[in-house]
Amino acid sequence: MEVWSATNGWGLKVERCHPYTHPNTCDTLPPFITQGLTLPPEEAHPHTPPTQGEGITLSVINQRKPALIFHRVFPLGLYWAHWADLEWHLERVAPGRVVVMTVSVFGTIGLRHAAQRLTQLGSVFALYLMPSARWTWVFIKGGRTISETVILQGIAQHKAHLILPLSHMPMPWNSNKNQRVEEERWQYCEAHGAMGGLCDEWSPDPLPLPSAPPVGQQTALAGVGVVVTAGNRHQYLYHTLTTLLATPGAQQHNVLVILGDAPPSTTQLLRLLDLNFTKVAVQGQDNAKLFRYYRSVFQLAVNTFPDAPAVIFLDEDVEVSPDFFSFMSQTLWLLHADPTIYCINAFSNTGFSNRTFNPSRVFRGSVQVMWGYAVTPQFIHEALIKWPKDEHNTNIIIYDFWLYSNVRRGRECVFPEVGRSSHYGMGTNSVPLMVEVIFLNRPVVQESGVPLVGVSRLQLPTWRHDLSNNLTLATPLLGNPCSADFIPKHNPEQLYVFYYRLDAIEQGLPDASQFFALQNCVGGWALSDQGQHEGVSILAFSIYTTLYLVGVPFSSYSHLKPRDLPLWDVNTIPEEEFEVVQLNELNKHKFIPVIANRNMTSSYLMSYLSAV
Structure with a gap:
């Protein structure tokens, strides 16, 4: 060699x-x-x-x-x-x-x-x-x-x-196991690496895949289709599928893998796992190809599960939590009970590591479909009617954001405070810095059967009533939200509210330049308005402390601001106050590039080697 x-x-x-x-x-x-x-x-x-x-x-x-x-x-x-x-x-x-x-x-x-x-x-x-x-x-x-x-x-x-x-x-052999399946397994493993427990000769994963135990509300999952989108990354796919099918509540007969550019290694794997799959033709490059592919995925999904109460979608590099199906079983009914809700997201839109405390808590907000989501066949039909056959007929070709911009029609999604899924792979749209900030920094529930609190109160009339009541009861905060003493540290108050200047711009969207600095300082999602409910953001600072950010006049809750309460405006604060915003003492960026090997020298290395 x-x-x-x-x-x-x-x-x-x-x-x-x-x-x-x-x-x-x-x-x-x-x-x-x-x-x-x-x-x-x-x-x-x-x-x-x-x-x-x-x-x-x-x-x-x-x-x-x-x-x-x-x-x-x-x-x-x-x-x-x-x-x-x-x-x-x-x-x-x-x-x-x-x-x-x-x-x-x-x-x-x-x-x-x-x-x-x-x-x-x-x-x-x-x-x-x-x-x-x-x-x-x-x-x-x-x-x-x-x-x-x-x-x-x-x-x-x-x-x-x-x-x-x-x-x-010799190759591993166990006469007590299914001979045909074991032969196929080790033939596959002779040609493919980095497959985890599938090819571990000392402690191989069981084949066929065992059935998962039920969840408490298993009947809510009856007939719910689960679509896994996949291509040529069979290492990711194996991990995603085995984790999914081991999750309490999983039903293997309801799982359909839809393949795009899939080599024989992927189809061989799915045959080995005895899973339902089909292939669609794809054309183009990068996001243009993906935009066409997901249109075909939606069409196949609605054809396969036309009468399903909902269809769950996962990509090949999304790992579900042990509580994934339990979370879905407690929330899917909202898709039919409330016409202002169009999706259930397992991925947390607010779940940064320093802002997640209560796995039983759920929110609603203006969010695109994320990593591990459920929609109804009716919503899929709506999307297909509007979906352009030629991606040149739209200025958005990232399919999930296209759905958010063109099909959502003001509706919102339900999502947990602590996530039930994680996106772990690197692909076409995986910008490395964003992967680290968005995905690697988010905790996921690691237990099953977590009871959710207040699910029925997510329906819009009740949600608005409760939110208005909480904003009225909350203690208004003053001062600079980027200063270290913004949140009182020795105060028994559990609810706080902060009113800030937020104007509408083109197409009725909030002014990103106004909410960016505020969200960045308090540790919220700063890169878009997603996650907000009608101009209100909800952040947890502890299991007991919640902060509401209300953008005035954009928010429909602006009228709740006390008349004599000053409105914080990042565009008009004094220069010394803006310097506090730039310093961001409350929530400084955690990802500071420190390269440990930058000062390594040959002398140091030789000294180290002589010591060992």
Whole structure:
């Protein structure tokens, strides 16, 4: 085996024989594995953002025969989020596999927490890689390092040569299990890596998949369709499906996987799991292709479940909470009871780690469908009537935001304070910084059967009555919302309200420049008006303390502001007050790029190695 790492790329080659011992034979036999990237000289330097093929490479080789069964490059020249995706895939490489990792061009700045995981797996150098380091590592997952090499400085190509050891242990076999299914499982695992428990030879996941236990209101889920959208990311899909089907309340016969660009590896997996699936033709690139794909998904969903009380949609990289179906069973009835509600979201629209305290609490607000949502067949019909067959006929081609802008018609969604789903994958619209801020920072309920409080009071007349009453009873707050003493720390009050200037702009939308600074300071969602109910945002500061933000005059609740109460206006406050907004002492941004390896030197590394 030859592995190399350099500023112009990387490479992996597994020869059939050694060229020095068999010079005549080796030249005529093609290598078992040839993988890599070589940039032309004019591009052989770090790029921001990295071009395709730059970063940390992860290649998995079948331990019994020299075959590449998984390969992916993680663009860790970027600081945000991709380290979590690398960790996720590493965790799902089965014990005994041969793993090859390299730096391709540039890729250690974003390694971050994953460096600790690599160290736990046996890497000597992972914690000490400088931003410009060249690095190769070949190891057996759960076993020993075969080779690990590093160049901390310089631009020379860096090569490692080694003998690839192969295992002679037989494939796992258990005569007590279903012979056909087990044969299909291990045939699949011979060709595919990073599949988690499916291919773990020591502790494999059960097949066929066991049935999930019921939830308390199981009858509310009768006939509810569950559609999982998927493509070529079968590692994500396996995790999503097995987690979904193990969740209390899941009904396997109601699950339909709808495939777009799906290779044989995905369809083979679904046949192995004995799940219903179908394929749709897709055309185009990126979001244009996805916009067409989801139109086909909606059409298939309504054709398959025409009489369902609701249809639940999940993407292949959405993991559900153990309480997912229990949450749905307690809220789905609202889709029929209240015409002002169009969706049930399992994903929390307010659920940042410092703003979630009560898993029994639910809200309603103006929100697009999110990651793990339910709508009625009637809403799907409405969407299909308006959905353009040609994406050029709309200026929005991200389907969920298109639904929000063109089909919602002022209706709202129900969502929990603490989420029942998480989006864990990286895809077409996964902006790394947003992934870290939006997804990695949100807790998810880890128990099942959580009773929800006040679900019936989410219906609009009652919700308006309760909200108006709470705003009347709440203690008005004054001062600068971005100062550290904005929220009283030693006050038994449980409800607070803050009235601020919020004007309507084009198409009746609130002025984002007015709510952005306020939401950013108090830890709310600042990037859009989603999550608000008629100009009111609700934030939890503890299990006992709730803050209401009311935008005046935009909000329909503006009349509740006491006449003599001053209105905070970010556009007219004095300069010294605006400096407080910029400092944002109450809720400073948590994601400060700190690159631990920036000051690493060769002298420090040599000192470390001599000590160990």
